[in-house]
Amino acid sequence: MTASALLACTALSGCGVLGEEEADLQVYSARKYGSEDVFAQFTEETGITVDFLFADNAALLERIRTEGADSPADVYMTVDAGNLWNADQQGILAPLDSEVLEAAVPAADRADDGTWFGLAKRARTVIYDPDQVDPADFDAEDTYTGLTDPQWRGRLCMRDLDETYMTSLVASLIDLHGEEGAREIVEGWQANEVEVMGNDVLVIEAVEAGTCEVGIVNHYYLAREQAEGKAQGVELYWASQEGAGTHVNVSGAGVVETSDNPADAQRLLEWLATEGQAALIDGNHEFPVNPDVEPDAEAAAYGPFTEMTLDAEVYGSLNARAAELLVDAGWE
Structure with a gap:
């Protein structure tokens, strides 16, 4: 998706779960893989509504930087741990203090300072x-x-x-x-x-x-x-x-430093790492980062x-x- 297409996304049908309604959370995501269904399930289970923009990683980071303190983004999601590390280096992500995430995501798959967490491997x-x-x-x-x-x-x-x-x-x-x-x-x-x-x-x-x-x-x-x-x-x-x-590599996410709703943004990450792990990986056949969650049958068939x-x-x-x-x- 080009930068101009990304800017137009909010006016397009299918860019968000809610259509024209205002959502509780705005997710900027470079990870697709059926994420619409995952966000819809999160909304159904928690009542927290989600809107989302999909684009390549560079376009998302450029948009967040351009929007600055006025960015509507609450959650930044991407593929590749290097992208997450770079976003952290740019000061885009807020450190989280979450016992849920620290218990669910192994230390090797998350930032030491809690700015980002791997969610699928x-x-x-x-x-x-x-x-x-x-x-x-x-x-x-x-x-x-x-x-x-x-x-x-x-x-x-x-x-x-x-x-x-x-x-x-x-x-x-x-x-x-x-x-x-x-x-x-x-x-x-x-x-x-x-x-x-x-x-x-x-x-x-x-x-x-x-x-x-x-x-x-x-x-x-x-x-x-x-x-x-x-x-x-x-x-x-x-x-x-x-x-x-x-x-190995991860898809992961962090809460944007300028988020207007950091509590619900953190709740989304916690859900994706726990109750939502199976929904996140099912259909795409990635491995869960949460060691308490089993991989789906197709991924498991390849063996340990x-x-x-x-x-x-x-x-x-x-x-x-x-x-x-x-x-x-x-x-x-």
């Missing part, structure tokens, strides 16, 4: 065509680096830089291996003639069609496809299980896995450098 891992690939050929200790091996030449598909998914993955590799080590990994993927595609669904479809044999995607994209009876010939492999673990340590500061502070590294290596 995704893993960025390997998928493959089992008719062409023996999973024993993957490097179980460092699967992402292992894809630089010449045996994978002409067999790889990955996605472009339109979302933060690839840059956050590479940022985590910079943290693990240093900048030169991460550069060697990216250049190794390029040397293996990786085919870069516009989104994760295209990568899955390419593996299913035999255009490539191995891809890297967020797990929930594959779960969505398979829940719809598609991509039945594609398997998931949990990366780096004998090493640092599989790269060891997670790479999530570091929002790494994702946020190194994201631009990761993008530069990818571009320098010829990523399109």
